[in-house]
Amino acid sequence: MPVKRGVAVWISGFLTFLAVLSSFGMAIYWIREGRDFILRPYLVGDIIGNLVGDLSVENYLWISLIATFVFLGLTCIIAYRKLPPDPEIVKMFVKVGGNLAALRKTQEATSTELGENIENNRKTSRELFKKVDTNLEGAKKETLAVMEKQGKTIQKARREMVSTVETKVGETRGEMLGALKKQETTILGVRRLNEQGAASLKEQMAELEDVKIRLERIEEKIMSPQPRLNSQDNPEVIKGIGPRLGEELRAMGITNVGELITVDPAIIGEKTRVSQDMAERLQATAQLRMIPSVDENDAEMLVDAGITSRKKLADQDLVQLSRRISEIAKTYIEEGKVSKEENPTIEEISSWIRIAKS
Known part of the structure; x- marks a missing residue:
């Protein structure tokens, strides 16, 4: 079928080409001889002359143009006409459609099974979370009870420790105050002695400094640097x-x-x-x-x-x-x-x- 269609397109195109050449030739005759020039074309001139008589260049030009458009339209129709479907292609499409239908059914079955599995998993997870929440709640209550008990024990121990420390601090404070009073008395006595000794030391240091200056001056005069x-x-x-x-x-x-x-x-x-x-x-x-x-x-x-x-x-x-x-x-x-x-x-x-x- 494609071969026949190609032959028909070739023949129609060739005739269109001849008609175009004829129109071009008639246009040249029109320019050179005038529109009323009587023309007898080669091959077809005798046939047309016997049928309708002699024709002018103008008549032949219009006949050539009409033939050109007719053959050109016929060529386009043959070239772009839709081909009948190929039986092999039709069979292939039918087979593909069957495969797609089977695949769709398999997909629907798989989707249904997957949805059921997801729902089962959701139910199992929900039950597991409920069980975990219950266990956590119980553990939380037990932990709070233990912490409350430990808190009471710690508060009791703290009160006892604070009481003991306050008692010891009071006793130690009294002892330290007594010792500090004794030390204060001793320090006052030592301070009086130090003040007397400091005055004497200041006088002695002044005398020593004066002696030192005198010795340095003497040393500078006696000894060369x-x-x-x-x-x-x-x-x-x-x-x-x-x-x-x-x-x-x-x-x-x-x-x-x-x-x-x-x-x-x-x-x-x-x-x-x-x-x-x-x-x-x-x-x-x-x-x-x-x-x-x-x-x-x-x-x-x-x-x-x-x-x-x-x-x-x-x-x-x-x-x-x-x-x-x-x-x-x-x-x-x-x-x-x-x-x-x-x-x-x-x-x-x-x-x-x-x-x-x-």
Whole structure:
């Protein structure tokens, strides 16, 4: 059936094509010869001439157009006409419908059975929950009864304990009050003795302080000040030299402050963790701390002021050096490195220069 339908569509389409060509040819004849030109087409011209006589180009054009629309409509009708159903397809649809009906029945039976099972489970769960609620209610009542009994027992024990503690506290309080009265009497007697002794101690302390000041003044006049650092001290006593740097210095053969001062700082910078500039600063600090009355903070301020040796300190002008030290000391005080009392005085700076020159 599909083959026959395809042949019919092909024939109808071919005739439509011929009619279109004929209409196109008639239009050209119309343009070239005019509408009243008598035309005898090939093949069909004699047949039409015998039937209806001679026809003009206009008549043939309308006949061709009508034939074109007729064959075109016939082609569309043949092409889009609905085919009769295929018996095999009909059988397949019938079989599928039967399978669907059987499946629907099976599904309904399964749904019914599932609903019954769910209802049975619901009933079983409801009975189980009722039983659990009953058991919980009984357990709750028993627990409340036990807790109430324990609460009464605890309250009774608490009252007894409070009564006993109050009795003991009262007895202890009386004993402590008696002991405190005795101690108060004793303390009053001791206080009187202490007041008398304190007055005597104040007088003796004042006398000792006066003697101490006199001895210090005499000692300053008699004894010359001693340096805070000497050449035999370990390098670690210098601020900035820790245990690890000390080990590195000892590995180089530097075991004391004197050897540290005499070594070339470039060698220290090459063989240790510190730079050459830092090595020079450590050597300068060591030299200045070997001057009597120059402590660690004084040495740092002198180094910051550009004084890196005893000779440079000896060559300084007192007023100019005092100004520089004063500015550096202000910064140190603001940073919390030194206190105001540790700010060097002009007399102390003068003694540094005098000792450095000696």
